Amino acid sequence: MSRYEKGKEVLEGIQDRSVEEIFKDLDDIAPDLSRFVVEFPYSEIYTRKEVDLKTRELCTVAALTVLGTVPQLKDHINAALNVGNSPVEVVEIIMQMCAYAGFPKAINGVVAAKEVFDERGLLQSGD
Amino acid sequence: MSRYEKGKEVLEGIQDRSVEEIFKDLDDIAPDLSRFVVEFPYSEIYTRKEVDLKTRELCTVAALTVLGTVPQLKDHINAALNVGNSPVEVVEIIMQMCAYAGFPKAINGVVAAKEVFDERGLLQSGD
Amino acid sequence: MSRYEKGKEVLEGIQDRSVEEIFKDLDDIAPDLSRFVVEFPYSEIYTRKEVDLKTRELCTVAALTVLGTVPQLKDHINAALNVGNSPVEVVEIIMQMCAYAGFPKAINGVVAAKEVFDERGLLQSGD
Amino acid sequence: MSRYEKGKEVLEGIQDRSVEEIFKDLDDIAPDLSRFVVEFPYSEIYTRKEVDLKTRELCTVAALTVLGTVPQLKDHINAALNVGNSPVEVVEIIMQMCAYAGFPKAINGVVAAKEVFDERGLLQSGD
Amino acid sequence: MSRYEKGKEVLEGIQDRSVEEIFKDLDDIAPDLSRFVVEFPYSEIYTRKEVDLKTRELCTVAALTVLGTVPQLKDHINAALNVGNSPVEVVEIIMQMCAYAGFPKAINGVVAAKEVFDERGLLQSGD
Amino acid sequence: MSRYEKGKEVLEGIQDRSVEEIFKDLDDIAPDLSRFVVEFPYSEIYTRKEVDLKTRELCTVAALTVLGTVPQLKDHINAALNVGNSPVEVVEIIMQMCAYAGFPKAINGVVAAKEVFDERGLLQSGD
Numbered sequence: 001m002s003r004y005e006k007g008k009e010v011l012e013g014i015q016d017r018s019v020e021e022i023f024k025d026l027d028d029i030a031p032d033l034s035r036f037v038v039e040f041p042y043s044e045i046y047t048r049k050e051v052d053l054k055t056r057e058l059c060t061v062a063a064l065t066v067l068g069t070v071p072q073l074k075d076h077i078n079a080a081l082n083v084g085n086s087p088v089e090v091v092e093i094i095m096q097m098c099a100y101a102g103f104p105k106a107i108n109g110v111v112a113a114k115e116v117f118d119e120r121g122l123l124q125s126g127d
Numbered sequence: 128m129s130r131y132e133k134g135k136e137v138l139e140g141i142q143d144r145s146v147e148e149i150f151k152d153l154d155d156i157a158p159d160l161s162r163f164v165v166e167f168p169y170s171e172i173y174t175r176k177e178v179d180l181k182t183r184e185l186c187t188v189a190a191l192t193v194l195g196t197v198p199q200l201k202d203h204i205n206a207a208l209n210v211g212n213s214p215v216e217v218v219e220i221i222m223q224m225c226a227y228a229g230f231p232k233a234i235n236g237v238v239a240a241k242e243v244f245d246e247r248g249l250l251q252s253g254d
Numbered sequence: 255m256s257r258y259e260k261g262k263e264v265l266e267g268i269q270d271r272s273v274e275e276i277f278k279d280l281d282d283i284a285p286d287l288s289r290f291v292v293e294f295p296y297s298e299i300y301t302r303k304e305v306d307l308k309t310r311e312l313c314t315v316a317a318l319t320v321l322g323t324v325p326q327l328k329d330h331i332n333a334a335l336n337v338g339n340s341p342v343e344v345v346e347i348i349m350q351m352c353a354y355a356g357f358p359k360a361i362n363g364v365v366a367a368k369e370v371f372d373e374r375g376l377l378q379s380g381d
Numbered sequence: 382m383s384r385y386e387k388g389k390e391v392l393e394g395i396q397d398r399s400v401e402e403i404f405k406d407l408d409d410i411a412p413d414l415s416r417f418v419v420e421f422p423y424s425e426i427y428t429r430k431e432v433d434l435k436t437r438e439l440c441t442v443a444a445l446t447v448l449g450t451v452p453q454l455k456d457h458i459n460a461a462l463n464v465g466n467s468p469v470e471v472v473e474i475i476m477q478m479c480a481y482a483g484f485p486k487a488i489n490g491v492v493a494a495k496e497v498f499d500e501r502g503l504l505q506s507g508d
Numbered sequence: 509m510s511r512y513e514k515g516k517e518v519l520e521g522i523q524d525r526s527v528e529e530i531f532k533d534l535d536d537i538a539p540d541l542s543r544f545v546v547e548f549p550y551s552e553i554y555t556r557k558e559v560d561l562k563t564r565e566l567c568t569v570a571a572l573t574v575l576g577t578v579p580q581l582k583d584h585i586n587a588a589l590n591v592g593n594s595p596v597e598v599v600e601i602i603m604q605m606c607a608y609a610g611f612p613k614a615i616n617g618v619v620a621a622k623e624v625f626d627e628r629g630l631l632q633s634g635d
Numbered sequence: 636m637s638r639y640e641k642g643k644e645v646l647e648g649i650q651d652r653s654v655e656e657i658f659k660d661l662d663d664i665a666p667d668l669s670r671f672v673v674e675f676p677y678s679e680i681y682t683r684k685e686v687d688l689k690t691r692e693l694c695t696v697a698a699l700t701v702l703g704t705v706p707q708l709k710d711h712i713n714a715a716l717n718v719g720n721s722p723v724e725v726v727e728i729i730m731q732m733c734a735y736a737g738f739p740k741a742i743n744g745v746v747a748a749k750e751v752f753d754e755r756g757l758l759q760s761g762d
Contacts, residue, residue: 029468029498030491033476037484040675041226050219055182059189059220063227066193068323069449069485072227087283092177093186095287099168100190100199100610103291104323110284117283156595156625157618160603164611167294195704196576196612214664222668229481230672231704237665250663295607304600309563313570313601317608320574322450326608341410346558347567349414353549354571354580356735357418358450364411371410421548422734431727436690440728443694444735447701453735473685474694480676481698481707537722537752538745541730545738577703577739 007043053083065109066101077116134170180210192236193228261297307337319363320355331370388424434464446490447482458497515551561591573617574609585624642678688718700744701736
């Protein structure tokens with residue numbers, strides 16, 4: 001299996017979407033950037049056995065909360081849920097970031113989580 | 128038990144040092160900042176049961192690698208090892224950050240880990 | 255008075271809104287994060303007498319301009335005005351940040367201030 | 382020619398818009414900030430002969446991709462094209478930033494470029 | 509008085525050092541950068557009457573604590589003291605930043621303050 | 636030629652050092668991170684023809700000045716000189732960053748450049 005095929009399988013498994021859907025904004029002007037994402041982090045990092053996917057995705061949620069890059073944070077909140085984290089665990093780690101990156105980043109991270117949970121139908125009855 | 132006593136117990140357990148040692152640089156000019164660290168994150172966040180300490184500390188290592196604050200990163204690499212992460216797991220998560228915060232932050236994080244491992248005698252014979 | 259009650263009084267006084275309104279986005283998925291904001295910075299930092307509220311809020315506006323977290327910047331521009339800073343003082347400190355964090359952050363901060371001033375009816379007739 | 386007149390000429394040349402248009406959001410509440418932008422970077426930095434405008438603007442695109450300040454990034458993507466960079470060169474440098482600031486910043490930079498290219502009619506028929 | 513002379517007077521007054529001393533690291537390779545600092549922020553921002561120097565310098569200390577640029581933070585802690593802030597006020601604002609930029613930045617800011625206070629002989633008897 | 640061999644050739648050519656020397660700090664605890672640097676940015680980005688190496692390295696210097704990661708900034712100042720930029724061009728781009736990331740980052744970048752120039756014997760007679 002090529003690096004691309006291996007990364008595509010991992011990425012599509014984690015995100016539960018096709019790579020065409022994931023990269024629809026990039027593919028007409030920077031297709032190689034999409035390819036790099038598939039071939040490098042998904043083919044070569046997320047496939048390593050040293051840490052399981054559930055923990056990897058929580059750590060990525062922590063990192064993206066600190067960075068404040070909302071579109072990617074939402075993608076990885078979805079991914080974190082897809083690989084076995086509960087909504088409570090995801091929110092907990094975002095909250096924890098208030099100690100390291102301040103309350104604004106933690107609050108904005110929780111707002112992003114709420115949007116994802118809402119899209120997944122996880123906020124019901126009276127929310 | 129007061130908030131301070133509870134946080135002190137958790138922090139000293141995680142860091143395997145006394146709070147006096149941990150905050151020796153702060154206590155003569157900002158003792159209340161040390162107290163805040165004990166009473167807020169350690170008493171009120173790290174005591175929560177939603178996520179275990181092993182995972183919390185890995186997420187904190189991820190966050191501090193992204194932030195690039197070396198003294199705190201080294202403290203939490205120590206903490207991550209103390210609560211049950213292996214050196215391999217710690218390095219793996221720091222490496223993973225290259226995809227989210229770039230290679231410079233990941234490389235500087237690994238250099239910090241190497242210093243911690245060396246201080247703990249984990250780099251031996253021919254390393 | 256409990257830590258929560260004390261922080262609530264301070265926060266509602268500064269923001270001139272109820273905590274329910276302030277945290278309406280967080281309360282269904284991360285109510286403890288709202289509680290932390292009330293109990294820690296508002297109950298334990300903003301109540302300290304070492305620096306007055308007017309100066310504290312200007313410093314927070316400076317910090318949030320640098321961080322670029324717009325929702326919180328807008329909240330604290332409102333707060334800065336509520337505790338006695340003039341619109342001119344607020345804009346002046348945001349402008350000053352161009353020297354420390356570059357023009358983009360200063361410009362985006364001024365745009366946030368303009369939105370707040372507009373919501374408060376401070377931009378009138380020919381402005 | 383005054384510092385302002387010199388900077389205005391350079392800025393309007395690079396941006397292909399009048400200063401009134403460029404600073405329409407700032408001029409009613411922070412006109413001096415607009416003036417600083419004209420008189421300092423455009424009059425005193427972009428006029429220097431040590432590096433040509435084409436290279437300067439690519440370096441600014443790199444910096445703003447890292448900073449993630451989208452409105453200014455879009456302005457300078459436009460500027461980079463106006464002073465002689467091709468769309469391919471601009472996208473290439475934004476992509477390169479994935480190695481230094483991570484994939485999220487690079488992806489958000491490419492999305493900004495796509496918006497600019499679209500506004501300029503550079504994404505056509507089947508792109 | 510030229511812009512340079514005006515800025516030099518303000519900067520030397522605030523820092524209580526000559527510009528030659530302040531910029532000794534820059535003058536052989538980037539003398540124009542030193543000149544920009546004198547002519548732009550010190551001549552054109554710090555001279556404005558909208559906010560007094562005491563408040564300006566506290567806001568700058570807040571910003572530099574968030575940015576984590578230690579040499580400049582130490583310069584401005586000195587400046588903040590020189591223009592009338594007490595050591596307690598300076599430490600208080602640095603501590604306040606824990607809520608906005610996290611504990612690591614606040615702790616590193618306090619450590620920088622301690623070094624400055626020590627150099628000024630403000631940490632005595634038993635410290 | 637394998638991805639590794641291609642990246643090694645490019646990296647060693649740009650840095651004028653062997654990969655063993657470049658990664659001596661990483662190789663005993665994170666050899667795969669070194670390999671990723673060789674195989675991804677050097678094999679797959681710096682080899683692309685869309686932008687020449689001279690411009691790529693200046694853009695990287697801009698990015699690293701903004702990020703403030705000094706060890707990597709120094710490596711890329713060296714690289715920028717090795718691929719044909721003059722010391723004046725490198726300093727000019729670092730200075731330009733004062734407008735986008737503030738004076739502290741620009742000043743710290745120039746100090747890094749001075750250290751590199753000194754190591755290369757470029758600061759002579761009276762410096």
